[in-house]
Amino acid sequence: MCNVCTKEAVAPAPAPVKPNKALERLKKKHNIVTDPTDQEKQKSVAYQPDLLAMSTQYSKLAFDVFKQTLVRVQETKAYA
Numbered sequence: 001m002c003n004v005c006t007k008e009a010v011a012p013a014p015a016p017v018k019p020n021k022a023l024e025r026l027k028k029k030h031n032i033v034t035d036p037t038d039q040e041k042q043k044s045v046a047y048q049p050d051l052l053a054m055s056t057q058y059s060k061l062a063f064d065v066f067k068q069t070l071v072r073v074q075e076t077k078a079y080a
Helices: 021-029 039-046 051-074
Strands: none
C-alpha cells in the first residue's frame, strides 16, 4: 500500500472568530448580557416569537380581508 491510502485524515483547525464591533456596541448600549451558561437567560430567549413570521401572518390576514372586501364591492350594483 502507498502512504496516501493509509494516511489518516487530519481536520484543519477552525479559524478564530473575530468579535463583531457593531454587535458588541449594541449589546453594551442596551445592556444585553449573553451568557451561554445562564440557563434562566437561555429559557427567556428560547421561546420568543419570530417577528418576521408574525408580521407575515398579519400582513396576509390584512390582505385577505382587503381582497374579500374588494370582491364584495365589485359585486354590488353601484360598482357595475
